[in-house]
């Protein structure tokens with residue numbers, strides 16, 4: 349999968365930008381605040397239908413404009429696709445926070461939903477902020493897991509939303525009522541549904557982590573020349589020591605747990621057990637990387653996870669996704685940079701890399717790709 353070109357109109361700090369891409373390696377260099385990350389973000393908007401950042405669509409529109417238009421020509425399995433996304437502010441003047449926008453997504457001139465875009469086109473994004481997957485709270489690791497899984501199994505997202513809705517109802521009952529009999533009667537409605545959807549989530553997360561553990565460790569061994577073994581261990585408060593449990597067993601254990609702990613949940617007035625409390629641990633040579641790993645080791649883990657992500661999507665789709673690397677070159681040592689660039693060139697992945705300058709790339713590699721100098725909302729091919 350690769351983009352031939354994109355065109356951005358009134359998008360962030362670009363008023364009118366057209367870029368023709370290299371099918372393999374594209375490097376954007378430039379000082380801070382020139383628009384390098386904005387270009388990577390635009391590419392993700394074109395394949396996801398929204399920004400990878402947690403922002404509102406209207407922030408993508410140039411400050412001095414009422415509309416923005418992003419378009420791109422992407423090739424997947426030799427089939428060309430035209431993607432276009434238009435964003436337009438409502439005409440009536442309201443305070444900025446209340447202003448709504450209209451978003452229209454088209455693929456080959458036909459209006460499409462965001463979900464059909466996600467289904468067809470995939471990207472793997474890697475930035476220094478991803479270190480939070482290791483250092484941050486369990487909720488960030490759950491988010492990482494969920495995003496990975498629904499890239500591959502779109503149905504997962506629907507089941508996750510349903511689980512969250514059921515969980516909210518169940519928590520509301522535990523919170524609202526004081527009378528035990530009323531609570532029990534109401535839980536009776538929601539608990540079986542929680543178990544049904546929850547068991548599916550647990551099953552999928554365990555399966556995914558097992559696969560990721562295998563693939564990412566493989567990369568990790570290569571990057572560290574066999575010095576470090578990477579292990580991802582699923583943490584779930586229904587089944588300890590997760591092996592290859594089937595859905596039926598998971599749901600039986602889930603049911604048992606909720607029956608055993610009903611008193612406790614009533615006392616604490618919230619749902620204490622289930623995938624909403626999941627986490628996973630990252631071990632390097634059997635030592636917890638969160639507490640004992642150096643910053644460099646943690647970064648390398650993220651690199652291995654991202655490479656794992658590429659392979660898992662490739663396995664499902666038959667083609668590699670687009671690979672986007674924002675400001676990570678300066679964070680890796682020379683050996684690791686080398687490993688990464690070699691891999692990108694060998695696998696013929698379409699890759700977009702941002703960097704302050706070209707110091708991190710050897711001249712041989714530079715010849716193999718296309719370099720763009722980004723400056724004040726323009727990008728020139730060097």
Ligand SMILES: Nc1ncnc2c1ncn2[C@@H]1O[C@H](COP(=O)(O)OP(=O)(O)O)[C@@H](O)[C@H]1O
Nearest residue numbers: 360361380381382383384385386407409410411
């Ligand atoms: N909606 C917008 N309209 C105009 N400019 C924007 C908008 N959003 C962000 N910018 C500008 O884009 C610049 C940041 O670009 P960015 O891609 O993050 O830079 P970098 O090259 O450091 O990655 C900032 O100067 C910011 O003011």
Ligand SMILES: [Mg+2]
Nearest residue numbers: 384385675702
């Ligand atoms: Mg940036």
